[in-house]
Amino acid sequence: MGTNENLSDKEILVLGYAKTGKSVAEFLVKQQANVTINDRGDLSQDPSVTLLLEDGVQIVDGGHPLELLDKHFDMIIKNPGIPYSIPFLQKAIEKNIPIYTDVELASRFSKASIIGITGSNGKTTTTSLLRELLTEREKGNAYLAGNIGIPTLDVINQATEDDDIVMELSSFQLAGTEQFHAEIAVITNIYEAHLDYHHTREEYAKAKLKILANQTQDDQIVYRYDNAELHHWVKEFKGQLIPFSIEIIDEFVRSHGAYVEGEWIYFKEEQIIPLSDIQIPGSHNVENVLAAVAVAKIKGVSNQEISNTVREYKGMRHRIQPVANVSGRSFYNDSKATNITATITALNSFKQPIRFIGGGLDRGNEFDELIPYLKNVSGAYLYGETKEKMAKAFKTAGVNTIELFDDLIEATSKAYREARQGEVVLLSPSCASWDQYQNFEIRGDVYIDTIEKLLLEEPYMDE
Template structure:
């Protein structure tokens, strides 16, 4: 960890806790800052705040009082989940107080370089694939970020002979200043989180931040098949490494004759890849590009691709019960992710879907519901999804209270040879704190059924 003096004796407000806020507050305290933590959860229920207080950090809980900014803070480190239209955040902007997220701190103290991955879909799978490929080649590699491990925690122990593979959300990327990865990856861009960003333009701008500080010595791996991504790429100063599932790219990664090539070198036949789903091909191309930039052998790449079957909650195969295959795709928190999952199967599907209502009408799902024989809905969007199901001609449509109830109902509507798929097309926050919790409940219900 770099021993920087940038924050010594500076007054800093950490806004919002959760994992990243706790890490940021502790780190800044170590770096000599005068830290105040402000979290909405009441102190009596806030274990994290209580522990920070024991470290000697000032803690204010229960609300976000705007008057707090009268204390003369020089910096705000904001939890990514707190939107910029929050009154205290808006006031900080009016006062021209810099606002960053915890990943910026991680970059500033890290001795290790970063491979940073963002995009609407495929981030977690791509991040995990890269990590596994580097590990298979016996490289010293760490994994962090939106995938579950806080970046600044990992960065504190990282050394200059290691590499940090970092998954980043648009929320996190809105709060960077100097962050500059050795390799940046933009998997794709589709409509998502518009309730947070306000407009697609702002969402795209946030994603583009991943390359804003890169120079010629860094690399930017980009989706050649998306014009919007290539617009960002052409503004980047980094060395571009494009990938495509449609075009032959002699200076990038592409598909030809049912095989994957990097700079015209054949890497692997597609039929030898264990990871299911056409949508995962883009993720694999990204991972191969990153691995080759780190001189990873084809043998190590192939070893991973022959065995890797996906990450938890992302089209994760759970088990087969009486000829029914159960898949957990709880991370499908938007419509596009669910369409990708549905395209992965030719068998009849019993679809479990529903969750937070963000104003979507779900009509984009209709062309992908041909194989869906039954639909089980839950959550705020249940009624909307049922209407879409009827429009698609699905005969068996049922509503339940939650995911746990959906599993036995789905089984009752299924036959041998069917796929039972949890792919909600919605965020989980109406009923579950995270999509991970929603997925874990699904898994437990499947095991209980067995």
Template sequence: MKTLKNFPYQHVLVLGLAKSGQAAAQLLYDSHISFAINDKQPFEHNETAQYFAELGVEVVTGDHPLSVLDGVDLVVKNPGIPHQHVIVAEAEKQGVPVVTEVELAYLLIDGPLVAITGTNGKTTTTTLVHRILDEAGLNPLLAGNIGVVASEVVREQKPSQPVVMELSSFQLKAIHQFKPDIAVLLNITEAHLDYHQTLEDYVNSKFRLVERQTADDFVVYNHDDSTIASKQEWLQATPVPFSVTHSMDYGVTCFDGDIYIGQERLMAERDVALPGDHNLENVLASIAVASQFNVPHSVIESVLKQFTGVKHRLQFVKSVDGRLVYNDSKATNILATTKAIQSFSNPIVLIAGGLDRGVAFDELIAQFDGVKYCVVYGESAQKIAHSAYEHDYHNVTICDNIDDATNEAYLQSEVGDVILLSPACASWDQFKTFEDRGDMFIDVVHKL
């Protein structure tokens, strides 16, 4: 199992003991590097802190005193901890580098690294790229924001074994040396402003993925995305564009119902099993990555004809009395829900709501031509309903929770309708994760 070698820091602070913090701490311990831990959860309820304390590691829990920075020359923070946090802000003020756990993982990687980011579609694209490379016999590793801690995964990496990594803006904002061989920029639209404070900071965090790339690397990017197009000067790597609207001599495109790699036809668009027009961009990006590994076209085509998606991402749940029920709990922003709505020609009964992150919902309501009824719940329910009324849309019911909202959606639906959970909001007002929210929805659907 790999450990850190020639590590340039003398004493590290691990800030936050979620999965990534625990993995970072274990890696530092196994590498015989001096470090301390600071976590907000009280010690008596903190099994991970107790574990490391028994190993002799300095552990401070329950509070964040500035003294934890004494003698520290690197902070490894949990991605979800904002940079306004008292310890992070003070470390940056003192000139102490602040990184996320993927930076440590990068120091261990010995082989091709594919790193994928975007506002929407990251998990679907990461999973699809991994599936294609695996079918091609390349034995890739899957890591990152997809739920598998990178610094755990890459410790088992064999020489030349590809790593396919999903990365969030939270992770990317705090990287310094991290540089992928193949970077993927899917799309960028307004999101996570409660964390980043400004759209500019969010966009810049995404583009940190490509900052250190050179002409020897590749950047797969969405030619149709205006935000990415406006920052072309940031792209120093060899470009591999993809587009669902333009015919190009290179890159990956879809036009006249067919998908092309360069000028060579790969397959018909209708043969792609993954549902939803928005997923076509994810498909093209995945093809572009696979083409850099010289995966045979027959392998790519075979996977695309079988891959139907990822749980909680426009997942078909079941048919209930002639209604088609879909779980899109991963849609935690307006653009994701908009794309989900646009994926169906059937009338939609939409279930939306969750954590109020301070965004306006006017853009969402503007897409309601295909939505016959909307059921809203949670912290943002009143706000979404108010936006609907402001736009003269009155087919709205406010509920307290997913259970009530799902039953109400069924009552408002008819044979042939789509019942769609696509919340346009984060889950944290009532659930720990969007997966928990989706699982609850699925449970309720099976009881209808």
């Protein structure tokens, strides 16, 4: 729980506005800090900025001028997505100005316990399900926050000492922490991702593992035991180890964690729920459920409550989300798959032939890692900046139908028209959305809207 340090009259720069920056600025104003907002965009038409100006906040927009750093700042709270490599932050580092993200502030001021969830994949589903599980307790509320789309500083004033904040944490957010403390830390997995931001796999993993840095012996680390590298890393920290596993079931897992045996999920040798309770597809989601169940048991949720919640849980929007099942064709929205590993997970979730839709922002990587997982792909409909690169991988994999399009709507429309009975039409872009869409949510909504429109205008006429 936080220390509630005094920020009164501190000079604080909020770097990057948007949803997170707005919440940070509003929080700091309440703490009576002297706030300056800097954003590269034009903020003059934003009505929320007008209100902040009335509170004495200074605005510097239209770029990141280096001379702004000539003013003494006690700290910078930056938008997680802004890389440290930009000249402005490099100069701030040279001047030894502390640079944090909003989750650092939230941890320092929160009265509630923080349950932090991070990982290359699975963290959103785990976070969402866990919050649902914790609402079943008799005492205390559970609040969602963090990378799931709810700024952490918007919820900490609501949450009391009896509550938990279930916080999804990206590597971008964790990189900007120093004193952040999660009483329970969940690491779903760590693969290679976001190298355009972190530059090396080592730096990426280092950022993820900061979720454990300030834990004590009274805290818990819930982690994927089947990932040998992760199992090695977590031993270096102080928290109690709570593994979850579907592959390696040894005595340590049986006595300390959550695992699958036969058709059941167990926790510390106690039979909890049958696998048949899980309604979301894919073995990766079994792992997500294991992680959530482990935390739920630590927090005292009953087996019956766990069973009821898991049976009702249908997954997260934009994460292998069922859209429609019509005339023997199933449509899934996996717009949150912004990296190759997430797309591999989606491809492995289906045994049926797949009409695959993918593409997006070109981050400089190739897509050869997808090749071993494309055996079930009956057609590829690729769009955006990466379409040619992706096409090379699909051609190497022997996919016969490979078509290139300028945008998602065109690609989706063609996949819809060529889909056959017994097939899955899957949007799993494997890329960030920013070449054409502001975020993956908008991209997923465009896909859903296109499918729904096509079902009305061009219904299947199979006999």
